[in-house]
Amino acid sequence: xxxxxxxxxxxxxxxxxxxxxxxxxxxxxxxxxxxxxxxxxxxxxxxxxxxxxxxxxxxxxxxxxxxxxxxxxxxxxxxxxxxxxxxxxxxxxxxxxxxxxxxxxxxxxxxxxxxxxx
Amino acid sequence: xxxxxxxxxxxxxxxxxxxxxxxxxxxxxxxxxxxxxxxxxxxxxxxxxxxxxxxxxxxxxxxxxxxxxxxxxxxxxxxxxxxxxxxxxxxxxxxxxxxxxxxxxxxxxxxxx
Numbered sequence: 544x545x546x547x548x549x550x551x552x553x554x555x556x557x558x559x560x561x562x563x564x565x566x567x568x569x570x571x572x573x574x575x576x577x578x579x580x581x582x583x584x585x586x587x588x589x590x591x592x593x594x595x596x597x598x599x600x601x602x603x604x605x606x607x608x609x610x611x612x613x614x615x616x617x618x619x620x621x622x623x624x625x626x627x628x629x630x631x632x633x634x635x636x637x638x639x640x641x642x643x644x645x646x647x648x649x650x651x652x653x654x655x656x657x658x659x660x661x
Numbered sequence: 662x663x664x665x666x667x668x669x670x671x672x673x674x675x676x677x678x679x680x681x682x683x684x685x686x687x688x689x690x691x692x693x694x695x696x697x698x699x700x701x702x703x704x705x706x707x708x709x710x711x712x713x714x715x716x717x718x719x720x721x722x723x724x725x726x727x728x729x730x731x732x733x734x735x736x737x738x739x740x741x742x743x744x745x746x747x748x749x750x751x752x753x754x755x756x757x758x759x760x761x762x763x764x765x766x767x768x769x770x771x772x773x774x
Contacts, residue, residue: 578765650706651705
């Protein structure tokens with residue numbers, strides 16, 4: 544059974560600081576997603592990482608994937624209050640239907656609650 | 662192009678009642694997934710459906726829960742005889758391909774009194 548673990552689970556940061564959220568998973572996969580969730584809201588897709596060594600950046604967030612280490616990181620640069628939210632990683636190791644066709648099936652980490660203070 | 666639609670957004674039921682949650686996928690998407698998010702937890706896979714077919718229901722509780730995705734109309738997640746432990750946010754996601762990115766709806770927050 545695929546296990547996905549994030550750490551830290553709670554992250555309190557000061558504005559302007561840098562930090563990294565880690566996502567470890569237990570089974571080989573080269574498809575990993577990062578989502579953001581604001582309280583009471585749905586999931587907003589941040590990054591789609593589809594190969595070993597993939598690195599993507601959007602604003603103050605940068606995500607990377609190391610499939611050999613089964614590790615993805617979400618790096619926050621110079622945090623601002625607007626980044627306060629819960630961040631999830633999700634691994635898609637795929638499953639096969641009766642016909643042998645692969646289909647997606649996401650396994651989520653527990654989430655990291657990020658709070659950015661002035 | 663409208664996103665994934667779910668309704669109702671909030672649903673309150675008393676123990677023993679039935680809950681029906683609806684999901685309309687994005688236009689052109691024929692793959693639907695349901696996930697459940699318990700308080701303070703990540704999302705957990707429940708079921709994956711294509712039009713008129715359940716492909717994978719390995720995450721569905723064996724009793725009281727059922728899902729369908731008819732040829733016409735939205736996907737329905739049905740919970741019979743709800744219990745307090747069913748209180749959660751239920752998210753639907755759709756995808757245009759069998760192994761494509763999933764796009765999430767706003768969720769239905771079910772509260773069982």
